[in-house]
Amino acid sequence: MGWIWCVWVFVCSGFYALALHPEVYLNMEQRVKRHGYPLEIHPVTTEDGYILNMYRIPHGLKKSENEPTNKSAILLVHSSGGSPANFVTLGKKYSAAYYFADRGFDVWLFCSRGTECQNPRKHIKWDWNNDPEYWNWSFHEVGLYDLPASIDHILNVTQQKKIFHVGYSSGGPQLYALISEKPEYNEKIKLNVNYAAAVLLKEVDYPFLQVLCQLSNLFKNLYGAMGVTELTPPVFYSVLSDLVRKMCADPKWFRLCKVALSSFGSNLSTLMEDDIVELATSVFPRLSVKQATHYMDNVNRGDFRKYDYGKQTNLAVYGRAVPPRYNLTATTVPNAFFYGATDSLSVPEDNQELIGILSNVIYEEELGPSFVHLDFIFAKNASHMLYKPTVKLFKDFDAGRIPPKIVKRSKQ
Numbered sequence: 001m002g003w004i005w006c007v008w009v010f011v012c013s014g015f016y017a018l019a020l021h022p023e024v025y026l027n028m029e030q031r032v033k034r035h036g037y038p039l040e041i042h043p044v045t046t047e048d049g050y051i052l053n054m055y056r057i058p059h060g061l062k063k064s065e066n067e068p069t070n071k072s073a074i075l076l077v078h079s080s081g082g083s084p085a086n087f088v089t090l091g092k093k094y095s096a097a098y099y100f101a102d103r104g105f106d107v108w109l110f111c112s113r114g115t116e117c118q119n120p121r122k123h124i125k126w127d128w129n130n131d132p133e134y135w136n137w138s139f140h141e142v143g144l145y146d147l148p149a150s151i152d153h154i155l156n157v158t159q160q161k162k163i164f165h166v167g168y169s170s171g172g173p174q175l176y177a178l179i180s181e182k183p184e185y186n187e188k189i190k191l192n193v194n195y196a197a198a199v200l201l202k203e204v205d206y207p208f209l210q211v212l213c214q215l216s217n218l219f220k221n222l223y224g225a226m227g228v229t230e231l232t233p234p235v236f237y238s239v240l241s242d243l244v245r246k247m248c249a250d251p252k253w254f255r256l257c258k259v260a261l262s263s264f265g266s267n268l269s270t271l272m273e274d275d276i277v278e279l280a281t282s283v284f285p286r287l288s289v290k291q292a293t294h295y296m297d298n299v300n301r302g303d304f305r306k307y308d309y310g311k312q313t314n315l316a317v318y319g320r321a322v323p324p325r326y327n328l329t330a331t332t333v334p335n336a337f338f339y340g341a342t343d344s345l346s347v348p349e350d351n352q353e354l355i356g357i358l359s360n361v362i363y364e365e366e367l368g369p370s371f372v373h374l375d376f377i378f379a380k381n382a383s384h385m386l387y388k389p390t391v392k393l394f395k396d397f398d399a400g401r402i403p404p405k406i407v408k409r410s411k412q
Contacts, residue, residue, distance in 0.1 A: 020249045021278040028055055028085050028109075029118060035092050036061055037101065041118050044153045046145040049124040053117035054150055055084050055109040056157075060102035061092065067104075072190075072398055073158050074100050075150065077110040079169035079198075080139060080295070081285030084109035084117070086168075086377045089279045094380050096166075099387040105164075105394070108154050110171075112142045114286050128234075135229035138294040138307050139170055143177035151188055162190040164394055168376055169346065170295075172197030173304065173326075179333070180326040186333045191362075191397050193336045193390055195376045196346040199328075200354050201295070202302035205344040206266050209299065216296035220310075223289045231287040241284035248281045257281055261374065265344035269372045271379035280378050304328065328357050334402070335361045336393055338386055340375060341368025341410040362403055363393060368410025 023031050032039040032055070040056040059067060076087050076097060087097040087109055101107045111117040114128070114135065126134040154163055167175050172194045179185055204210060223229070232240065248257035258277045262269040272280070290307065297308045306323040308314065314321055335358055339351040348366055355361045367375075367385050375382060396403060 020245065021275075021282075024245055024249070024278055024282045027116075027118065028083075028088075031085060031088055032057065035088065035098065037092075037098060038063075042153060042157070043119060044149050045124065046113075046149045048141070048145050049126075050113040050146065051119050051121050051123060052113065052146060052149070053111045053119050054153060055111065055117075057097055057101045057107040057109070059106075060098070060104070062102075070158075070160065071104055071106040072164060072394065073106040073108060073154050073160055074164045074166060074394070075108045075110055075154060076100075077147070077165065077167040077171035077174065078112070078115070079171065080142075080291055081287050082168070082377075083115055083283045084111050085283055086280075089276065089378060090380060090382075094383045096377065096382070096387055099383050100391065103391050105391075106158060108150075108163075110147075110150055112146045112174075113137060114288060114291070116283070116286070130234075132227060132229040135288040136290060137288055138290045139174050140177050140294070140307060142170075143174035144181055147174055147178050148182065148185060151185065155188060162188055164191055164193070164397075165189050166193045166195060166390070167197065168195040169198045169373070171195070172199045176304070176328055176331060177326055179331050180328070183330045183332075186331065189333045191334045191336060191393065193338070193393070194351075195338050195386070196340060196343055196373055197337065197351060197354065198295070198346050199304055200302070200350040201299045201345075202353070203347045203349045204299055205347055209345070213296040213299040216293045216300060219289060219296070220293050229289050231289050231292050237284065237286060244284055245278075245282050248278050261378075262372075264374050265372055267342040267344055267370075267372050269375055269379065270370055271372075271375050271381055273380055276378050276380075280374075328354070329359065331358055332360055334397075336363035336390075337361065338365050338367060338376075338390075340371035340373065341366050342370050343373045345373045361405060363406045365389065365406075365408040366410045371410070 029039055037057050042054040042056060044052045044054055078084055078086050088095045092098055097107050097109060122128040123134055128134045175192060176199060247253040261277055261280055262272055294307050298304060304326050308323045309317060311321045314323055318324055337351055337355055339346055339348055355364055
């Protein structure tokens with residue numbers, strides 16, 4: 001691998017004088033404290049041995065002396081390949097985590113397996129950089145193990161009976177996988193709010209992704225033959241992540257970084273500002289092969305099913321050749337949906353079909369006329385368009401004002 005480091009030294013020599021954003025190399029704790037907010041770090045160990053962190057922002061920037069001690073807890077769940085840092089990237093004024101904390105909520109940030117958080121150990125047995133067994137999971141395991149461990153920890157710490165759950169992108173399928181397998185978790189959530197839920201993926205309007213998904217079996221066979229379970233092996237990950245940080249701070253490459261970030265999908269974001277780009281690209285995603293190919297298979301089928309191991313293994317694992325569908329009808333918790341009018345991944349049609357399947361949807365809003373997938377966490381007007389109505393929903397719910405189904409469409 002010596003040639004990699006030679007190339008790396010050569011490339012980085014052109015970046016030595018760059019002035020990086022002061023938060024690019026800060027971890028989650030350092031970022032939040034730099035913004036002036038309180039932060040607690042809570043270790044959580046899952047049933048299958050993964051060691052996670054949860055981040056808690058117990059109150060807003062200004063704590064009132066009369067602040068109640070039994071504030072409603074919110075769990076913010078990041079996407080696959082995302083990070084809890086996504087919810088503080090917009091800074092003090094606009095970030096989702098701070099917006100909710102400043103309005104009287106006890107905010108908890110989820111950090112799934114495979115995500116860089118504070119804990120030095122990632123598993124009771126395996127090292128995530130050296131043991132391929134660590135990466136043998138998909139969103140199914142995140143939903144089945146990481147999510148309930150996190151929910152139960154919040155309930156134990158706060159002594160509350162239920163929490164609010166906000167799932168961004170793959171936060172949706174993770175929760176529905178959990179409830180399909182463990183429907184008792186319906187009773188632990190007051191209200192589930194979906195931000196751009198990537199559950200049904202029938203109408204994905206992203207030709208590059210659609211073509212890539214056709215190669216799912218090739219990825220499974222190729223990585224399987226090499227015995228590799230992480231999509232970007234650690235030696236390449238460390239090089240790529242640092243290279244991306246430096247490139248996106250360089251004026252010569254900045255525009256390319258912004259276009260690449262803004263065009264995550266077929267439609268270009270017009271709502272992300274320049275000062276977000278460095279921070280949004282500073283956390284390079286780590287993904288398991290199983291995680292990626294599970295989504296690819298569901299895009300190919302246009303369905304929400306368990307992982308496809310191939311016919312013979314499916315017969316052994318599931319007792320059938322084709323993976324079973326998740327039982328969406330097991331969901332009885334109240335649901336709210338926010339989706340973007342121009343989101344080409346979690347498209348309005350797929351959200352509306354999912355809404356038709358679920359039995360207890362109380363709120364549906366299409367954000368637009370221009371709102372794409374990454375705008376949910378990186379658009380500065382998300383605080384007004386998205387977080388503000390979410391807070392109203394939560395406060396109405398806590399006050400016993402559960403609305404009849406509200407449907408709001410964007411005006412084109």
